[in-house]
Amino acid sequence: MKFEDRILKRHPDASFQEIDGKALVVVPQRAAIEVLSEVGTRVWSLIDGRRTVAEIMDRIAADYDVERAQLEADIQEFVGSLDRAEMLVPQEKES
Amino acid sequence: MSEAMACAPSGKPSTNPYKDLQAKAEQSRQPLQAHFEITYRCNHTCPYCYNAIDPRHKELTTEECLRVVNMVADFGTLFLTLTGGEPLLRKDFFTIAEEAKRRHLALRIYTNGFLVDEAMADRIKKIQPLEIGISLHGADAATHDRETRVRGSLDKLVAGVRHLKKRGLRVLLKTPITGWNQHQVREIKQLAESLGCPALFDPIITARDDGNRDPLRYAAGEEFLRRWFSEEYQDVRLDAKPWRRQLEQESNNCKVGSGTYAVDPYGYIYPCVAWRRRLANIRDVTSLSELWNNSKELEDVLEIARRIPKELQKHEAGAYAVFCPGAAEREVGNATKFYPAAEMQARIRKEAWEPLLNITPAVAGGGN
Numbered sequence: 001m002k003f004e005d006r007i008l009k010r011h012p013d014a015s016f017q018e019i020d021g022k023a024l025v026v027v028p029q030r031a032a033i034e035v036l037s038e039v040g041t042r043v044w045s046l047i048d049g050r051r052t053v054a055e056i057m058d059r060i061a062a063d064y065d066v067e068r069a070q071l072e073a074d075i076q077e078f079v080g081s082l083d084r085a086e087m088l089v090p091q092e093k094e095s
Numbered sequence: 096m097s098e099a100m101a102c103a104p105s106g107k108p109s110t111n112p113y114k115d116l117q118a119k120a121e122q123s124r125q126p127l128q129a130h131f132e133i134t135y136r137c138n139h140t141c142p143y144c145y146n147a148i149d150p151r152h153k154e155l156t157t158e159e160c161l162r163v164v165n166m167v168a169d170f171g172t173l174f175l176t177l178t179g180g181e182p183l184l185r186k187d188f189f190t191i192a193e194e195a196k197r198r199h200l201a202l203r204i205y206t207n208g209f210l211v212d213e214a215m216a217d218r219i220k221k222i223q224p225l226e227i228g229i230s231l232h233g234a235d236a237a238t239h240d241r242e243t244r245v246r247g248s249l250d251k252l253v254a255g256v257r258h259l260k261k262r263g264l265r266v267l268l269k270t271p272i273t274g275w276n277q278h279q280v281r282e283i284k285q286l287a288e289s290l291g292c293p294a295l296f297d298p299i300i301t302a303r304d305d306g307n308r309d310p311l312r313y314a315a316g317e318e319f320l321r322r323w324f325s326e327e328y329q330d331v332r333l334d335a336k337p338w339r340r341q342l343e344q345e346s347n348n349c350k351v352g353s354g355t356y357a358v359d360p361y362g363y364i365y366p367c368v369a370w371r372r373r374l375a376n377i378r379d380v381t382s383l384s385e386l387w388n389n390s391k392e393l394e395d396v397l398e399i400a401r402r403i404p405k406e407l408q409k410h411e412a413g414a415y416a417v418f419c420p421g422a423a424e425r426e427v428g429n430a431t432k433f434y435p436a437a438e439m440q441a442r443i444r445k446e447a448w449e450p451l452l453n454i455t456p457a458v459a460g461g462g463n
Contacts, residue, residue: 013223015201017127017173020119022112024127024173026201028225031265035112 003076008056009049009091016044027086034085039064040078049091053079121353124387125171128350130357130368133160133191135180139207139243141232143273143313146180147305152361155377157187161194163358163377168198170383174225178205178368180360183215192222201225205269209248211255220262227259231268231294233275234282242275256290266290272298277319284331295333298323299417299436302425304371311426317439324440324447337448340414345404351420352396356383366396370421370430396420399430406431415448416441 015026023041025034036044042063046056057075061068082088120127133155135148155163167175175195182188183206195202202222208229211219219227229252233239239249259266268287272280280296287294300314315323322328329335352366359365362377364386374393380386387393399420407413410433418437420430427434433441 013196015173015199015225017171017199019116019125019127019171020123022116024113024116026173026225028201028223028265029263031225033113035116 003079004052004054004057004072006053006079007049007091008047008051008053008079009089010044010047011087011089014087018045025087030086032085034087043075043078047088117354120171121350124353126350126352126354126356126387127172128174128176128355129167129170129172130176130178130355131160131163131167132178132180132357132359132368133182133188134185134360136184137179137181137207138184138209139181139245139248141230141242141244143271143300143310145301145303145310147303147307149305149361154360155362157190159362159378160187160191163362164191164194164198164200166377166380166383167358168195168200170387173201174203175200176203176205176228181207181209183210189218189222192224196222203228205230207243207248208252208255209245211251211258213258216255216258216262216264219259220264224264226265226267228267228269228295229256231270231283231287232273234279234286238276238279242273253290256292260291266292267295268292269295269297271300272296272315272319272323273300273313274315274319275313277315277323280323280328280331294331296331298440299419299422301369301419301422301436304425306425308426311436314436317443320440320443321447324444326447326451337444337451338415339448339452339454340404340407340416342404342408342414349400349403349419351400352387352393353400366393367421369419370396370424372396372421372424402431407433410438410441412438412441412445415444 011027013028015028016023018041021038021041023036023044025036025044027034039060043056043060046059053075057071061071117127135146164175177188177192182204185191192202202224203226204219204224205228231239231252232242233249236249239252240246256266268290270276270280270283276283284294298315298320300310302308303310323332349367351370355367357365357368358377364374364377365371366374372392374390375386403418403420407416407418416437417440422437423432423434424430426436
């Protein structure tokens with residue numbers, strides 16, 4: 001599957017709250033607290049278990065003035081950091 | 096945009112972005128921590144327990160508890176501690192906990208572990224709490240069971256901890272230091288470590304929430320506390336590194352009302368689990384935000400909390416104090432007055448730590 005087609009889903013055990021435009025995310029299985037930037041928080045808010053990476057990128061591209069190639073690189077890095085932090089779980093696309 | 100999107104797990108955290116946000120939440124009156132005492136019923140009868148059961152009141156119903164959880168989440172709180180009494184005694188405990196999880200609250204459970212068998216541990220694993228705090232009162236049954244006044248309670252606790260650890264859950268063992276267990280603190284830490292858990296000791300026993308001072312009789316003695324705060328127990332204490340507050344720069348000695356609040360089993364809302372000033376009853380308010388923005392009682396509490404560092408400056412050992420306005424109000428009737436236990440511990444810390452911090456009386460206003 002291409003990265004862009006991946007459906008992103010938050011880890012069901014992750015707790016979060018937004019403060020001053022930034023998300024505080026608690027990851028209980030790691031007993032860790034992560035702080036997302038404003039843009040990271042926007043991406044996090046778009047992760048709903050249904051949207052693909054491509055759909056999320058479209059929404060971010062509409063909100064921010066950024067080159068598509070740069071956006072793709074940033075999203076890939078960001079999603080990788082969410083994976084490493086155990087903040088996402090796999091989700092298959094519904095047929 | 097790479098920088099802008101970066102989050103802590105990408106490996107480039109700012110100095111402490113969590114603390115920055117915590118401070119912002121406090122400034123905007125969005126307490127991140129709540130304690131919800133869902134029952135005062137307990138299957139242990141520790142003689143120094145601070146809970147005050149009031150038979151005139153009825154416990155919140157399941158529906159009311161769920162409403163509390165939703166109000167807490169709507170308020171912007173992140174951490175919810177379900178505590179008691181013994182919270183697992185409520186038959187609807189998991190209904191309440193599952194609602195907290197559904198609302199993305201980070202859950203802590205404070206329990207005595209007595210009811211945690213394999214089946215209970217499975218159910219707790221399903222709600223994946225951030226932490227389970229369990230009260231450990233002694234390193235052997237003679238001491239632990241003497242404090243809980245329930246024979247076999249240490250064995251049950253140890254079994255419960257093992258069930259939880261086997262499921263990969265994080266368990267913190269918490270010990271109030273008393274005159275009965277003070278001689279065992281090192282062994283208690285060893286027991287906790289053998290179970291794969293950190294040990295947290297609290298040398299402070301407070302009066303009961305209704306002002307009854309009986310629990311103070313069980314507090315650790317001054318002679319032990321001198322040793323506790325000395326280098327002898329540096330490897331056991333949580334605050335192993337000596338500290339000294341910079342009271343001149345502190346605007347708020349504790350996070351009462353701004354970083355934390357509590358709801359009791361009868362629905363009363365307090366600015367802190369340790370400060371029993373009733374702000375309102377959950378049955379009478381539509382939202383916690385509205386209460387926080389309009390409560391004169393809360394304004395009073397916050398104003399008192401702001402004054403505390405200044406009050407502590409008046410005392411020679413004030414910079415070493417762990418000062419609880421709630422305890423002060425209960426014990427000496429004035430939320431800003433140095434109460435005997437805080438004064439004694441501050442004095443002991445000062446004597447023990449000032450030499451370690453290389454503070455001489457001439458520069459005592461400076462801090463570390």
